[in-house]
Amino acid sequence: MEKFFNAVKPGSREARLAAEIDPARLPRHVAIIMDGNGRWAQRRHLPRVAGHRAGVRPVRETIEASAQLGIGWLTLYAFSLENWKRPRAEVDTLWHLLRHSLNKELPELKRNGVRMQVIGRIDELPEEVQRDLDCAMLDTAANSGLQLTIALNYGGRAEIVDAVNALRNSKLPITEENISANLYTAGMPDPDLLIRTSGEVRVSNFLLWQIAYSEIWVTEKMWPDFRPLDLLHAILDYQKRERRYGGLGEPDSAEAPVPAVAVRS
Ligand code: FPP
Numbered sequence: 001m002e003k004f005f006n007a008v009k010p011g012s013r014e015a016r017l018a019a020e021i022d023p024a025r026l027p028r029h030v031a032i033i034m035d036g037n038g039r040w041a042q043r044r045h046l047p048r049v050a051g052h053r054a055g056v057r058p059v060r061e062t063i064e065a066s067a068q069l070g071i072g073w074l075t076l077y078a079f080s081l082e083n084w085k086r087p088r089a090e091v092d093t094l095w096h097l098l099r100h101s102l103n104k105e106l107p108e109l110k111r112n113g114v115r116m117q118v119i120g121r122i123d124e125l126p127e128e129v130q131r132d133l134d135c136a137m138l139d140t141a142a143n144s145g146l147q148l149t150i151a152l153n154y155g156g157r158a159e160i161v162d163a164v165n166a167l168r169n170s171k172l173p174i175t176e177e178n179i180s181a182n183l184y185t186a187g188m189p190d191p192d193l194l195i196r197t198s199g200e201v202r203v204s205n206f207l208l209w210q211i212a213y214s215e216i217w218v219t220e221k222m223w224p225d226f227r228p229l230d231l232l233h234a235i236l237d238y239q240k241r242e243r244r245y246g247g248l249g250e251p252d253s254a255e256a257p258v259p260a261v262a263v264r265s
């Protein structure tokens with residue numbers, strides 16, 4: 001967390017909030033459903049793509065803040081299998097934004113020690129997008145800081161189907177461990193904290209297997225308005241919860257029940 005304190009103004013709201021976080025109990029893996037770009041734009045009488053453009057800043061800031069805080073894994077849901085149903089121009093803008101951001105931000109990602117990877121049916125993406133993703137992954141492969149995963153052309157059910165098919169071909173028994181080991185996220189810890197913007201309380205086919213015991217935090221803010229301060233709020237809220245994994249938890253903390261889903265406005 002030291003890097004975060006060095007990067008923010010002493011006495012700022014970010015610094016004060018970060019001081020309340022217990023560095024020993026940071027979520028290891030934070031996953032985010034970035035939602036509300038379209039509504040953000042509509043409310044400003046702008047085309048939907050303006051919302052996607054405005055969504056790049058919080059992507060950059062969230063990656064940077066996560067790396068500085070010392071979070072191990074960050075997974076961002078950027079494009080679902082269902083997103084192909086959107087108008088062609090919107091889909092093309094999303095690929096353009098992704099490629100542009102990758103090229104622009106790569107030096108900063110490297111400076112921050114970020115290692116990037118992607119999950120989803122990547123071989124169905126436009127070839128030039130695949131090329132840029134390959135370059136970014138290769139360029140950051142030796143980094144050992146934040147492991148950034150971008151979910152692209154991703155669907156949670158499709159991921160489970162792909163894993164089960166791979167297992168069937170391998171003739172290994174269908175067990176929870178073997179399914180986990182054949183998911184796109186093999187080797188990663190499951191998300192401890194799942195954040196969703198735009199106030200919608202649903203998981204939208206994201207990491208269905210992996211979020212079995214994740215704590216969910218929802219904010220009313222649209223994704224373009226999401227700031228590192230919101231990430232800090234989510235982490236603080238996460239640290240107040242008691243994770244029981246179906247058991248009974250610690251006897252002395254059992255009297256403070258916490259809602260399964262917290263919505264913050
Ligand atoms: C959801 O908002 C957002 C997306 C489908 C795309 C996310 C893309 C970005 C944040 C831009 C760039 C991404 C990267 C990784 C550089 P929505 O369009 O579904 O909003 P709505 O629910 O209000 O319509």
